[in-house]
Amino acid sequence: MDRDNVLLTPGPLTTTLQTKLAMLRDWGSWDADFNAITARVRSRLLEIVGATHSHVVVPLQGSGTFAVEAAITTVVPRDGHLLVLDNGAYCKRMAKLATMMGRQTTLKTFTDATAISAGDVEALLVADPSVTHVGLVHCETGTGVVNQLEAIAEVCRRRGAELIVDAMSSFGALPINAAELGLAALVAASGKCLEGVPGMGFVFLRRDLLEGMEGRSHSLSLDLYDQYTYMERTGQWRFTPPTHVVAALDCAIGQYLEEGQASRLRRYTQNFDTLITGAARLGLKPYLAREDMSPIIVTLLAPDSPAYSFDVLYQTVKKRGYLLYPGKLTDVETFRVGCIGAIDDTAMEQALEAIGAALKEMGIAD
């Protein structure tokens, strides 16, 4: 293999050479040099969401789901009631893990084909005043639909419900101001739009809620309060840190700050526009309406032909160096193409050519 495959997926993502090179050293978890990296990552993460004064950030070993689970178990009291707004697979996962941790959980399922309306959320909160917390996925990566974070946060503030946001696939790409939105918790991870490598999540916790979090978690390794107080006291991670992942994230954040959120979003939007235009040329239609889509990931309807096979599409496109992602919907045949990662619209053009060639091979394209 003379070059890496380009990952058109929701994570792990294609990373820059500079980020990969940042992993070519071994770090002592106790050492001051590594602790300085952790401290820098934490302070820059807080700056990215304008939360230096309002929130703390707690890094956690593991994939993004570990961090979502940690946020729920640390933030929702044992006698709390979590309302999970559901328009896709990651929402359902949040409700499942909350239920497994014994939190009273209500899963409210909406169609996965549109964004959840703030008006609907308000009606739910009015109808059930026992709800203490709301769980929202910002960009539901299962389809790519982006939910209206600002409007839903406003409703939650007004109705006195605390909001926990899974912003895994939007963090770094879409602007989020955790302080202004008054979020109880905001969850993201290293291997998505910050373009680091996977292996750690991080959770922003509102400062005024910290006190009540002590001893709340059912899990030792997922106890963000414990992780936080230990880190504050020692500068170190509680258990073995993913040292190379942290070093790569530090390097990736440096590049992120150089590029800037607006420019990164512009680059992803160019990838998205190129994808949408090119897909239309190939006769492929997106699953969502334009206004519900995000420049994060696009769900395309599979061609309506008996000759279509995702496996053939995948393998043919892979031979040309691009990795697609399967669909996550149960009732419609789809596949997904990510717009995020260290790629530009030239890569997207080439991926589209590869998709076109695959369709031709299946005898679908003209």
Ligand SMILES: *Cc1c(COP(=O)(O)O)cnc(C)c1O
């Ligand atoms: C990627 C992602 C996660 C975390 O998934 P992991 O496989 O555990 O990293 C959670 N929520 C959303 C919306 C995601 O895109």
